[in-house]
Amino acid sequence: MKKSKKCRIALVQPYCGEIVCPPLALAYLAANAKENGHEVLLIDLQLPNSNSKYEEVLRTFAPDIVGFTAMTPQIAAANSLARKAKSVLKPEVLTILGGIHGSVLPDETLRLYDSFDIIVIGEGDETLVKLCDEYDDVNSMRSVEGVAYLDKSSNKVVINKKALLSNLNQLPFPHYEYNFCHYLKTEQFLPHGVGFAAMMASRGCPFPCTFCAANRYGRRYRTRNPNDVVDESEKVISLGARGLYFMDSTFMTDRKWCIDICNVLRPLNVKWCVDGRVDLVDRELLEIMAASGCYAIFYGIESGSQKILDYYKKNTTVNRCREILKLTRECGIRTTASFILGAPIETREDIEMTVNFILDTKPSYYAVGILSPMPGSKIYDDLIKSGHEFHYDKLTRDHATISTSGVTKEELEKVMSYLKKVRPQICESWVEIK
Numbered sequence: 001m002k003k004s005k006k007c008r009i010a011l012v013q014p015y016c017g018e019i020v021c022p023p024l025a026l027a028y029l030a031a032n033a034k035e036n037g038h039e040v041l042l043i044d045l046q047l048p049n050s051n052s053k054y055e056e057v058l059r060t061f062a063p064d065i066v067g068f069t070a071m072t073p074q075i076a077a078a079n080s081l082a083r084k085a086k087s088v089l090k091p092e093v094l095t096i097l098g099g100i101h102g103s104v105l106p107d108e109t110l111r112l113y114d115s116f117d118i119i120v121i122g123e124g125d126e127t128l129v130k131l132c133d134e135y136d137d138v139n140s141m142r143s144v145e146g147v148a149y150l151d152k153s154s155n156k157v158v159i160n161k162k163a164l165l166s167n168l169n170q171l172p173f174p175h176y177e178y179n180f181c182h183y184l185k186t187e188q189f190l191p192h193g194v195g196f197a198a199m200m201a202s203r204g205c206p207f208p209c210t211f212c213a214a215n216r217y218g219r220r221y222r223t224r225n226p227n228d229v230v231d232e233s234e235k236v237i238s239l240g241a242r243g244l245y246f247m248d249s250t251f252m253t254d255r256k257w258c259i260d261i262c263n264v265l266r267p268l269n270v271k272w273c274v275d276g277r278v279d280l281v282d283r284e285l286l287e288i289m290a291a292s293g294c295y296a297i298f299y300g301i302e303s304g305s306q307k308i309l310d311y312y313k314k315n316t317t318v319n320r321c322r323e324i325l326k327l328t329r330e331c332g333i334r335t336t337a338s339f340i341l342g343a344p345i346e347t348r349e350d351i352e353m354t355v356n357f358i359l360d361t362k363p364s365y366y367a368v369g370i371l372s373p374m375p376g377s378k379i380y381d382d383l384i385k386s387g388h389e390f391h392y393d394k395l396t397r398d399h400a401t402i403s404t405s406g407v408t409k410e411e412l413e414k415v416m417s418y419l420k421k422v423r424p425q426i427c428e429s430w431v432e433i434k
């Protein structure tokens with residue numbers, strides 16, 4: 001039976017570094033919990049001066065539950081924020097952790113970071129509503145599907161499995177839950193320009209890239225109804241967006257659906273950008289995308305060496321990467337390409353191939369980072385098996401965390417700095433969209 005009592009829940013987005021991006025995960029959760037009758041406050045600590053007000057905002061809102069999201073680099077910060085919440089409110093206030101880190105390492109997280117009472121594994125939209133419905137009974141909360149907790153009497157971590165959401169159209173739009181105007185003005189989507197609203201038209205990733213954790217849970221690819229996507233697009237345009245950025249893991253996985261989306265976006269006459277894979281596009285699709293307003297595609301190219309592409313399981317060739325970058329430009333779409341230096345098997349020659357690839361192909365913009373083996377990725381699992389230890393707060397792509405075959409960490413960082421330094425000479429300057 002559905003409880004009639006409203007739960008008050010605060011959802012906290014920790015600071016994620018200089019590149020800021022709307023807290024879409026928490027915004028989806030907040031919109032859905034509100035629609036199901038609960039009171040929600042999203043506390044976004046990425047916003048300027050938000051940290052100093054954290055305790056006061058919590059005290060004023062006085063939530064029954066405080067939820068946190070964390071990728072691996074934020075896990076320690078999220079734990080401190082949860083501890084602070086318990087001290088500001090009352091020790092019994094329930095703290096929940098969601099997001100990729102706790103989802104892929106629930107056992108370790110519950111034992112190592114003692115401020116979290118419950119972890120939500122994988123997609124949390126339905127699970128959070130159920131937790132809010134049961135908020136005044138910890139035992140009922142612990143039996144909700146999709147949660148993990150540490151049973152102190154047996155010292156065992158209990159995990160209740162849950163299936164993925166099958167109907168994405170049931171989710172309300174997330175854009176009223178965060179400071180939409182602030183994120184429109186920031187340069188979070190630098191490769192694409194300011195003014196783009198973050199959107200998600202599909203979820204899940206069926207591909208096996210070995211450096212990535214996004215495919216660990218939620219592999220099943222699910223798409224939203226194109227008409228629902230258009231409604232949301234019109235909504236964000238009415239709120240001031242001048243373009244749309246689809247941040248889906250793999251927007252072009254279902255070609256027919258992708259074409260359907262292009263057809264419904266075309267009449268809106270709006271510029272849009274998307275993340276893509278070179279093995280999923282061809283001239284026909286690129287022309288359809290360009291005609292419907294596609295302005296830029298962010299390709300995960302990763303390397304100019306075939307050996308490294310194979311190691312990353314990219315399912316493509318260096319030649320195809322070259323061809324698709326060229327073809328995309330010919331179709332009138334800007335290209336952003338991302339590269340990763342420093343796979344464990346990477347040699348100096350492989351790195352040279354990547355540098356030459358960038359200099360030859362001259363993408364409209366490129367991003368370059370050093371491999372940071374993230375929990376949830378195959379490379380992380382392999383390194384752990386071979387005895388590596390990682391400091392989670394050091395796992396960022398700006399610094400080398402592992403050495404490779406014959407290339408020192410210092411050399412890797414030097415090549416990255418060089419590629420960033422020469423970027424303005426190689427790339428076009430990005431233009432603000434009108």
Ligand code: B12
Pocket residue numbers: 011013015016017018019020021022023024025026028029046067068069070071072073074096097098099100101120122123124125128200211212213214247248249372374375376395396397398
């Ligand atoms: C957007 C994004 C970002 C944004 C973050 C925006 C934000 N404020 O949240 C930005 C650009 C800032 C970012 C930065 C980084 N990111 Co990032 N990012 C993503 C991306 C592309 C999409 C995430 C997203 O919004 N999904 C949409 C929402 C709806 O889905 P979701 O996040 O899975 O959320 C659901 C569940 O996880 C759960 N949930 C999440 N939080 C919570 C909280 C509660 C309380 C509950 C109940 C449930 C819950 O419910 C949600 C709704 O169903 C993912 C890749 C992907 N496709 O997932 C990588 C990803 C999350 N990022 C990743 C990485 C590695 C990074 C960086 C560390 C990169 C780097 N090496 O420097 C940096 C962080 C730097 C730092 N200093 O901390 C990894 C994380 C791996 C890991 N083990 O942590 C991912 C998985 C990609 C990858 N290559 O593996 N990223």
Ligand code: SF4
Pocket residue numbers: 205206207208209212213214215249250277300
């Ligand atoms: S890099 Fe992209 S395509 Fe590859 S597994 Fe991650 S989300 Fe999927």
